[in-house]
Amino acid sequence: MELVSLRNVGFTYAYGDKPALNDVSLTIEPGLLYGVVGLNASGKSTLCSVVRGIIPHFHHGELTGEVKIKGRDLLEWDPAELSKSIGYVFQNPFTQISGVKDTVFEEIALGLENLGVDREEMIDRVTTVVRELGLEALIRKNPNELSGGQRQKVAFASIIAMDADFIIIDEPTSQLDPDASEAVFGIIRKLKERGKSIILVEHKIDLMAEYADRIIVMKAGRVVMEGPAREVLVSDELSQAGVPYPEVTELAFALANAGKPLRSVPITRAEARELVSARIKEAPHAHSAL
Numbered sequence: 025m026e027l028v029s030l031r032n033v034g035f036t037y038a039y040g041d042k043p044a045l046n047d048v049s050l051t052i053e054p055g056l057l058y059g060v061v062g063l064n065a066s067g068k069s070t071l072c073s074v075v076r077g078i079i080p081h082f083h084h085g086e087l088t089g090e091v092k093i094k095g096r097d098l099l100e101w102d103p104a105e106l107s108k109s110i111g112y113v114f115q116n117p118f119t120q121i122s123g124v125k126d127t128v129f130e131e132i133a134l135g136l137e138n139l140g141v142d143r144e145e146m147i148d149r150v151t152t153v154v155r156e157l158g159l160e161a162l163i164r165k166n167p168n169e170l171s172g173g174q175r176q177k178v179a180f181a182s183i184i185a186m187d188a189d190f191i192i193i194d195e196p197t198s199q200l201d202p203d204a205s206e207a208v209f210g211i212i213r214k215l216k217e218r219g220k221s222i223i224l225v226e227h228k229i230d231l232m233a234e235y236a237d238r239i240i241v242m243k244a245g246r247v248v249m250e251g252p253a254r255e256v257l258v259s260d261e262l263s264q265a266g267v268p269y270p271e272v273t274e275l276a277f278a279l280a281n282a283g284k285p286l287r288s289v290p291i292t293r294a295e296a297r298e299l300v301s302a303r304i305k306e307a308p309h310a311h312s313a314l
């Protein structure tokens with residue numbers, strides 16, 4: 025069964041002057057990682073909020089069209105039940121921290137407490153995720169004293185600990201340095217390997233190329249393309265939506281423009297390395313291959 029289906033969905037915020045989503049039709053299949061890309065204000069977070077039921081349950085406005093989550097109409101879902109069923113890492117980690125817990129350890133455990141998980145299992149799950157994300161040094165700190173990057177990691181840890189089978193992650197690395205971003209993507213890779221269904225909003229297109237199975241491209245509230253990452257990340261629609269190509273894709277296009285196309289257009293570094301080394305082997309004079 026489809027995990028999510030949207031048919032002709034529109035949404036205008038209560039105080040919005042134009043639709044944040046406009047005639048969006050989309051299907052999300054289970055077990056895949058969907059990357060959502062688009063310029064600022066193109067509707068990515070709003071799309072996540074609809075799928076998570078924050079719209080219309082908490083953010084008010086005019087929702088039109090049909091939204092089904094796990095086969096059931098969004099309006100029939102109890103918001104509390106939906107929040108247990110879908111993990112959501114917000115874009116702004118300041119929104120996510122509860123403010124009611126004194127330590128990071130308790131903060132990460134809060135979601136499990138709400139799910140009614142027993143104490144021993146709770147400690148076990150929190151300890152595991154703390155280790156996975158390298159948060160040992162923070163567990164006794166007050167969540168309110170953390171930096172933006174630290175909060176983002178703690179928010180992420182809380183959701184991973186809840187172990188939902190469907191997770192929405194809105195720009196998890198916006199406050200993180202490159203090393204911490206790598207660590208977070210390492211966790212996303214593990215979630216993928218565990219068969220989780222994931223919707224990920226992320227501006228870093230090279231990371232998307234590495235991790236996403238399918239890509240949703242948004243422009244001015246509309247979905248302008250949805251398809252396999254390999255097709256979308258080399259498409260005209262991507263650049264028409266103002267989204268850059270992956271670095272290696274850009275380089276391959278430059279080579280093609282210079283009359284030296286590679287056999288196919290890579291989207292990841294590993295693919296680019298293979299294509300370039302194949303080209304060097306084929307060329308009679310290695311130095312003129314590229």
Ligand SMILES: Nc1ncnc2c1ncn2[C@@H]1O[C@H](COP(=O)(O)OP(=O)(O)OP(=O)(O)O)[C@@H](O)[C@H]1O
Nearest residue numbers: 037039040044062063064065066067068069070071
């Ligand atoms: N609470 C709100 N009330 C009114 N308008 C809003 C609200 N939240 C978002 N919007 C508007 O809805 C549109 C889509 O915003 P949204 O945050 O979904 O875009 P986005 O693609 O996630 O942007 P970003 O990459 O900057 O996070 C924008 O025009 C934005 O100003």
